Amino acid sequence: MANNEASPFESSDMLATFVASTPLLAESWRLCNHANTSPAAHRSFVAERIGRVAYVALSGVQMVGGCWYETWRNMVALDRMDDVAVFSCIREGEEPVMVHAGILNLFNSLLHSFKTQMLEILENKDTKSVVITGHSIGGATASLCTLWLLSYLRSITSCVSVLCITYGSPLLGNNSFSTAICRERWSGNFCHVVSKHDIMPRLLFAPITPLTSQLNFLLQFWQLSMTSPDFGKLAVQITDKEKAELFTAVMDYSEAATQGDEEGESQGEASATILFRPFGNYLFVSEFGAVCMDSPAAITKMMHLMLATGSPDCSIEDHLKYGDYVDKVSWQFLTQGNSSMQRSIPESSYEAGLELAIQSSGLANQESLIIPAMECLKATRRMGPSPVLNAAALAVSLSKVAPFRAQIEWYKALCDEQDEQAGYYDSFKSRSCKKSMKVNINRFKLARFWNDVIEMMEKNELPHDFDKRAKWVNASHSYKLLVEPLDIAEYYRKGLHRTNGHYMENGNRARRYEMFDRWWKDRTRRDGATEENSERSTFASLTQDSCFWAKVEEARDWLDSVRSESDTNKLALLWDKIEKFEVYANQLIEQKEVSKDVLAKNSSYSIWVGDLRELKQLREKLKVFPHQLTSILDGEVVP
């Protein structure tokens, strides 16, 4: 092992063993099957409670007439679901998050009843966790339901665990969708069970337009068979030739999808034909075992390689065989298995692990696929130190950037002492203090540090409970309180508000601050403590609302508008906003939640208060002499 920090072992196979050893697969499949076979559940779902786990299975029999193939591969943007914001992490310049239009429609038609059911489940205080599951198209709707539930639980800061288990689900979203799920750290909440040859999870790689009617018959066949094995015969059979065409098309396009990855151009227009991208975890099952993986590129490749060992017929039948697979993997742990394998085991631990994973995935019999499959697994190998060691290294880096923060604190104190009496926000904005340049450099260094932390989090390089550790929650919070005012100052100093709107609008605020807001909020929920207000006897050392100055800037804007606005309705609206802010600010000051720089004689806030007082006096006068309105506003008063 020595200095090489790459993971010395391969774990995809053991992780799958863990998943399979739990009752989750057996229970969820049983309920999926129930949802598929009971007519009452068609186009809907069934719910059941086992101990403290609530199970909800979406029926795979969901098809709505002919609309399915018309919307085949159509995608629509997804940003809100039922008024709950879904993703907070899409960056500027990135492709918007898109999902399959038809599936989103299905979801929307279910949302109302699903939501009612869910709220009922959550109301029960015994509910510790929720499994949402579904077979086939039911799997894809289950994913969307899970996504809604995750967003909803986040908005109410609940700690119920959610797991989505799908069986043979079609693909659902684009690359941005997959990335966003990963950045929200929700990948671990999705487990997609995909059998070795099932064509359904791979179908959407291909633009099937020439084959849409056959596809429609195929979907019908599947759905009827799910309802009852005998019903399958009632469906219009598609010919062997058509099956073969379909199979070939999917093979070709799934291969094209993997090539996009290999050339490193999966994002962007080069792979315009490959719209869909796997997300979350995939549990690939074969007759020899299972492997579990979470890298979209590796999953795409594995989907292709495993399909390559199949035939047109079995690619269709496999979609209906999840019951058998679940049964098999659930009891596999009892025996050593793989005894029929002839291949030898390499001496190196890592290579041996790869070999075992290949055997479990059922590819070991296909000489030509072994090398690409190994390459695919190797690409997922962790190359850096383990998350725990990364966190320890970050603790060191945090100490290293501590002096930068200390210097800014010192700068803040210095500004409080200065003759200008403007406070650090205004001093920094006007660059009047000669230390400002140095502080600006520190500001950059700190931003880089915290951005790196967030990036590591999103890349899953830090321990899963990292954002719940007091050390990091507190450090990020005090960083935010100290430095965000400087970011705001810089924003207004450069006049960016004139082109991009105010700081608080349209994602002008750096994402790290929003993350830290959330960490802080979650902390209070965990500790069961509401923002405890031990009464302050002196002003806070840092203003407790880090966006306070941005609010001041907006309020100043409103004051300016009041001066030039003549429309009385608009004027009333402006006054309303101004007064709301005034109340808010007074409240903060009264509770001593602001630091003393806010009240410095020449701070933007103090000036604003002065302006407001003048303007109010004017308004009073205007009420007495309304006819003088224009002359006053045009002439004497406006500076």
Next chain:
Amino acid sequence: MAAAVGSTEFIVAELVEKAISMAWKAHKTPEKHFILEKNRKGEPQQVFISFPASGSAKDWYSQKPFGELPIDLELFPSLKRIGHNEPAKLNEAFQARFQAILSKSSLETEVKDAMDKKRQIVFTGHSSGSPMAILATLRTLEKYPTTKSNGWVPPVCVTFGSPLIGNNIFSHATRRENWSNFFIHFVMRYDIVPRILLSPLSSFDQRFEPISQFFNPNHKSKSFMSESVGRSSVSSDFFSVVMSNAAKVTSHAASKLLGTTDSAIETIANFVPLSPYRPFGTYIFCTGNGKHVVVRNPDAVLQLLFFSAQLSTEAEVAQVGYRSLQEHRTKLQLNLGMENFVFLEQDQLENLPLIDDGSKDDISMACNDLGLSPRARLCLRAAAGLEQQRLINEKKLKEKIDSPEVEENLKKVEKYKQVMELKNICYYDAFKNQESSEDFEANVKRLQLAMLWDEIVEKLRGYELPDEFEGRPEWIEHATRFRRLVEPLDVANYYRHERQLEAGTYLGKKSGKESRPSRYRLTQRWFEHAERRKMEEDYSESCFWAEVEDLSHITINNVNGRVSGSFDKDVVNQTQERVAKLVHRIKVWIDNKVVDKDVLLEGSTLMNWWNALPSQYKNGLSIKSPVF
């Protein structure tokens, strides 16, 4: 003829044979708490104490899914994570039974007698008698710590088919105290009992009682060996349930050993109850082919508990199910010749052959005899890999702490303290005032030194350091020096920035959250544990400044309060007590030279507070006189 187990030379064949006979003999008198026999031939002379097994489900599981609870630290003060002050968890039913034995029997007197006579006590037990033997051994180790001068002989514990009894911290703590070698657990390859507590009681679905009569050695039923029920589906069902739960625990642990970073594992672990129990001590797996495989790495033992009972074909299940009960009950007959012991220590585990290549060396044969698949062997390698990684992590930290820079930084802070003392200023106050460039320099050194200790704390938290770490004298020494010298600066910095207004007091006992950095909280506990002292609950010699600051805040406010007419009597009483305690402690610390007299310099925060303190708080005490 003497079978030496690794470095534990005291395990001799005669001793184990005697233990076996005692362990089974105890079952004949289940009404007795234990049986005792002396062996005058041994050198030192030995006393054997054996505990009988005990019957029903309630003796195995209390109500909760796995029936564990935090261990009684009064009985077992060492069984915890020291720094995090987190007690080990112990099976509640076993603990209750042990406590009953302590209170109702003469066990403690017998132990005292034997220890006084410098005898070696051998605690032993079979089946559910073993946990009693384990706890009696631990209790004796806690109560009679052996030193060169007292001549006590440490006890030994030999168990046969013992259930698991404690969690990972239980194992962690026994390794840290270097007690692993005192516990020898013999386990037959298929014996069901060592695996039972990996399952929640609920998973047996009422089957526990009926089946327990088959593995309970007390049970008088003669039916066991003869009747078909032992071979029926009852035993294979039971075996399957136990193995499926063992599979959950071991595959979860193995995924982590293999280094998975997949977040699904955390999500799923929220959905399935995973047993907290882990093996500890030295395990000896008896293969059934005459070989005894010795393993000490607890992660490896856990994997072996599962993999050694894995079937090679599904058809075996009926036969193995039967065997898993039968192997537990049958009295052991071991060939204890040295040549039959195979040691899987760190080296052997790291380089375990992955497949049966037909070689006839001991290690290969042992792996084959235990029926280990390549996957199983990989997991054992991974268990060794984790331990190896921990040793590497410690080594890297050792290099850092021994580096000249660290020493230089400490020297500079010491120098700072001296320079200030020459100026008649306590370095706490100088630092708090931050008036000179020396103060700034000292702050830089403080931060640099803190870095290393923060890294150590982070690694400890994630179990990325060897179990022994918190007990190693060299680390405790480094930590104590650092803490005593640097923590006053942290306190000064805290109150200089008036952080108490935002985050509560430095010690923060009231609001329940502590602002005191873990690098001091943890290291103070290491020191206290090493010195076998009671944990200080409020403050220590390195952070009493915070108490001074807090008291000063209270007394000033209360003086003001009196002016406004809301003088609080309770506050005065409490404060009086705190003042008295502080004054007393400072005196002791100064006498013991763990706190320097510079804290008493005129004008220090301490003296300023004391001088301004209204006499009703002082209660006739004085700070200066007892010292000078």
